[in-house]
Amino acid sequence: METKRLNILVTGGNGQLGMCLRDESRRSPHRFIFSDVNDIPGLETLCLDITDRKALDLVADSENIDIIVNCAGYTNVEKAEDEISLAELLNATAVGNLADTMARREGSLIHISTDFVFDGSASSPIPECAEPAPLSVYGATKLAGEKAAVGCRSIILRTAWLYSEYGRNFVKTMLSLTAEKPVIKVVADQIGTPTYARGLAALIVHIIDSGQIGKSGIYHYTDEGAASWYDLASAVNRLAGHDCQVLPCRSEDYPAKARRPHYSVLDKNLVKQTFGVSIPWWQDSLRECMDKLSK
Numbered sequence: 457m458e459t460k461r462l463n464i465l466v467t468g469g470n471g472q473l474g475m476c477l478r479d480e481s482r483r484s485p486h487r488f489i490f491s492d493v494n495d496i497p498g499l500e501t502l503c504l505d506i507t508d509r510k511a512l513d514l515v516a517d518s519e520n521i522d523i524i525v526n527c528a529g530y531t532n533v534e535k536a537e538d539e540i541s542l543a544e545l546l547n548a549t550a551v552g553n554l555a556d557t558m559a560r561r562e563g564s565l566i567h568i569s570t571d572f573v574f575d576g577s578a579s580s581p582i583p584e585c586a587e588p589a590p591l592s593v594y595g596a597t598k599l600a601g602e603k604a605a606v607g608c609r610s611i612i613l614r615t616a617w618l619y620s621e622y623g624r625n626f627v628k629t630m631l632s633l634t635a636e637k638p639v640i641k642v643v644a645d646q647i648g649t650p651t652y653a654r655g656l657a658a659l660i661v662h663i664i665d666s667g668q669i670g671k672s673g674i675y676h677y678t679d680e681g682a683a684s685w686y687d688l689a690s691a692v693n694r695l696a697g698h699d700c701q702v703l704p705c706r707s708e709d710y711p712a713k714a715r716r717p718h719y720s721v722l723d724k725n726l727v728k729q730t731f732g733v734s735i736p737w738w739q740d741s742l743r744e745c746m747d748k749l750s751k
């Protein structure tokens with residue numbers, strides 16, 4: 457029996473996860489439409505602001521959308537402490553719009569959330585059933601977004617510490633800093649898992665292509681292993697062949713408005729068992745991304 461060709465709307469399609477999805481969806485039999493609030497010259501993008509409910513409904517109906525993959529969001533953790541309303545609008549209210557639209561169309565939503573919904577008091581990998589307790593405005597608005605996303609059939613993927621060859625991210629910043637500076641200090645008392653956004657994009661395409669979109673729920677997805685920001689910066693320095701001296705420091709030495717969890721390693725057993733995927737170790741993913749960046 458021939459499978460139906462699905463129409464998939466990606467929001468935030470010019471962000472780093474959206475860009476990785478563009479790459480990973482190339483071989484999918486389904487039709488992916490990439491949208492974002494702003495145009496980037498040379499990139500095919502449908503202009504769509506996810507806070508504009510009317511425009512969203514219009515696009516969903518005219519393009520006959522079956523699935524929305526929401527890669528849009530307010531992602532500046534520091535600025536969110538000051539721009540609370542905007543963070544709420546993008547990370548929670550707009551997610552409610554997306555869920556309403558897909559509920560009306562009897563479609564599905566794949567929504568991306570974060571390890572920052574947790575307070576960092578755990579000491580072993582955190583399962584999906586653990587109680588969230590966000591420390592920051594960003595974390596609180598993302599948690600509200602998770603609640604809004606269940607207004608339709610939805611898969612919520614909590615991820616962490618994303619990097620890729622696209623956009624601005626910690627790995628690219630460290631690549632520049634370790635090239636320019638003889639010494640840098642990096643926080644060593646926050647433990648999580650660096651995650652190549654390409655792997656998350658591949659998981660999303662796999663869920664859709666393998667017909668598993670109906671498996672609603674919250675799932676944790678990061679690369680395997682655990683590291684501090686200091687470990688990650690040191691690995692970037694080493695892999696790039698730079699001779700910068702990377703020194704560890706404490707969170708208190710690095711003044712920040714938003715509080716961040718000290719430990720936010722996520723347990724990935726559920727996503728692996730449910731969708732039949734294996735996950736690479738963060739060091740292998742980092743090497744792959746840095747190879748791409750060096751070309």
Ligand SMILES: NC(=O)c1ccc[n+]([C@@H]2O[C@H](COP(=O)([O-])OP(=O)(O)OC[C@H]3O[C@@H](n4cnc5c(N)ncnc54)[C@H](OP(=O)(O)O)[C@@H]3O)[C@@H](O)[C@H]2O)c1
Nearest residue numbers: 468470471472473493505506528529531570615616617618
């Ligand atoms: N980055 C991480 O480390 C990390 C960790 C855990 C979870 N996540 C989650 O993963 C998802 C993707 O993150 P990312 O790193 O790919 O984010 P990103 O690079 O900041 O991309 C977000 C995209 O959303 C767009 N956008 C902003 N306002 C919009 C609106 N009103 N309507 C439509 N699009 C809008 C942004 O456009 P402009 O740039 O023009 O504003 C940007 O292209 C987010 O939900 C984020 O919370 C990220």
